[in-house]
Amino acid sequence: MRWIDQERIELPEGWMNKAAAAKKKMEDDNLKPDDLSKVWTDLKGNLGKLTDKRCWICEAPAVRSDNAVDHFRPKNRVAEALKSPSGYRWLAFDYKNFRYICTFCNSSRSDVIGGTEGGKADHFPLRDENVRAYLETDDIDNEEPMLLDPCEPDDWKLLGCSLESGHPVAATGDAHEQERVGISIKFYHLHQDDLKKLRLTQIRNLDQKISDAKDRYDEMDGTPKRKKKFTSALAAIKRLISPGSDFSGEMYNHVKKRRDNGYPWLQRLVD
Structure with a gap:
């Protein structure tokens, strides 16, 4: 919603x-x-x-x-x-x-x-x-x-x-x-039941993309190539939590729950 x-x-x-x-x-x-x-x-x-x-x-x-x-x-x-x-x-x-x-x-x-x-x-x-x-x-x-x-x-x-x-x-x-x-x-x-299955697929996809973005963030070394990989990972998350995506409200609220002080960009995604 x-x-x-x-x-x-x-x-x-x-x-x-x-x-x-x-x-x-x-x-x-x-x-x-x-x-x-x-x-x-x-x-x-x-x-x-x-x-x-x-x-x-x-x-x-x-x-x-x-x-x-x-x-x-x-x-x-x-x-x-x-x-x-x-x-x-x-x-x-x-x-x-x-x-x-x-x-x-x-x-x-x-x-x-x-x-x-x-x-x-x-x-x-x-x-x-x-x-x-x-x-x-x-x-x-x-x-x-x-x-x-x-x-x-x-x-x-x-x-x-x-x-x-x-x-x-x-x-x-x-x-x-x-x-x-x-x-x-x-x-x-x-x-x-069918709705839960659709939602489960989407939230697990989102959770994996959050983990991928954290990995790309940890790999950044100041080079444009590493930064581009990280920003691409962020964009993949934003697509899933933006209006127009399936279950975007629940996905947005999941990102809020995954807030991590070590990864401040997660909080900025849902500010």
């Missing part, structure tokens, strides 16, 4: 007017949001451009599934809600509530081989259920979502990866944030 700057989302000409008209039609005709789904599906390609069509949550290769537009705050109903009706209907056409995520993160599925299940579906747990918004006049800023959100600037820094298994892990020692990571792993199905 990496931070998604929603200010970079390009909206087609006239899209805002179409969204406003769709919201009014839904309310006036008592329609379901899905009856007017073309409003957000028309934006799917623009959302995907921000990550080269990678899922905003898992950052898996784009070939993993046909990605969809998810509503971060569910538009129809909320599984954890204490009252009915639930669902953030008034945000159904708000592009800032859209998330570009893959089928595995978005839809309820069981992984028979790995023995896991997950998928966000209609889940949206809060730290305090008593402050959930049920009406447009309610203040959603009082809500504290438990799901990690790629559109929050610091959430992506909380998710790491195990070098032993490729399993997603918390990259923080804060108990509250660890709980959020655990809930997000479950509901986004980040522990799916």
Whole structure:
């Protein structure tokens, strides 16, 4: 997961007017949001451009599934809600509530081989259920979502990866944030077996490149040739931790974990 700057989302000409008209039609005709789904599906390609069509949550290769537009705050109903009706209907056409995520993160599925299940579906747990918004006049800023959100600037820094298994892990020692990571792993199905295998291959590749860079650093003797070999090794690491690479957020956080006082350039890579 990496931070998604929603200010970079390009909206087609006239899209805002179409969204406003769709919201009014839904309310006036008592329609379901899905009856007017073309409003957000028309934006799917623009959302995907921000990550080269990678899922905003898992950052898996784009070939993993046909990605969809998810509503971060569910538009129809909320599984954890204490009252009915639930669902953030008034945000159904708000592009800032859209998330570009893959089928595995978005839809309820069981992984028979790995023995896991997950998928966000209609889940949206809060730290305090008593402050959930049920009406447009309610203040959603009082809500504290438990799901990690790629559109929050610091959430992506909380998710790491195990070098032993490729399993997603918390990259923080804060108990509250660890709980959020655990809930997000479950509901986004980040522990799916195939995804863990892909992530494990990537993190071990990165770890080897860190070791190679350390060797090239130790071999430097002041000559341009040795320096070039070291800078090439650094570039190989930067490619794997830069947005647009598979699982770049987890890879970035792995480099942070590998910080070494003897190799100060490692810290500079993630400053």
